[in-house]
Amino acid sequence: MLKFNLIVAVCENFGIGFKGNLPWNLKSELKYFSRTTKRVCDPSKRNVVIMGRNTYMGVPPSKRPLPDRLNIVLSTTMSAADLPKEVLLCRSLNEAMETIESPEWCKQVENVWIVGGSRVYAEAMDSERFHRLYLTKIHEKFECDTFFPEIPDCFKEIPLDEHTPDGIQEEDGIKYEYKILEKQ
């Protein structure tokens, strides 16, 4: 069964979004997101990013679809005509995973990343397909209207991989650090 990873940046009050956007502006963190979700071992393949409708629409039009990755948008109200033709529209997370596992896509895909928002994260953390949570903990409180679900106790921190910067990072006076969690 194809597994997926989650990637998210969360502030101290567990917020992830405000008015359709990220509550902060951390360029290095965005670069980490981009690098991490793009990285493949087999250069003939690419990764998938799965996101809810609001997350996709919150990406500036000039930056979407997210480049070098197969973008899948989850929505029950959009039609395929609302999206560029290279973006796949799926009606559920299950449908998205079944699509990626189909003969048409499975040979082209390496890793699957769940990139938000709230409901997609909650469903994904509950799934037997869940592998790892790549979590950026931002050591500050921001005004938010969208929140990350509670992380279950059985999710434990594992050592960082060689691609993830260790220790406290800082940008414009905002401190944050990278963590990787796995279900025990």
Ligand SMILES: NC(=O)c1ccc[n+]([C@@H]2O[C@H](COP(=O)([O-])OP(=O)(O)OC[C@H]3O[C@@H](n4cnc5c(N)ncnc54)[C@H](OP(=O)(O)O)[C@@H]3O)[C@@H](O)[C@H]2O)c1
């Ligand atoms: N900090 C971070 O790392 C991070 C990451 C991602 C997003 N964000 C922020 O979070 C906010 C967006 O998140 P959000 O929670 O409001 O919205 P979202 O999950 O991106 O989008 C919600 C919509 O997606 C569709 N959807 C979600 N789960 C689905 C499922 N399982 N099956 C079918 N459709 C599904 C539904 O669309 P329909 O109503 O059309 O059915 C739902 O109304 C933004 O502010 C964004 O910037 C932050």
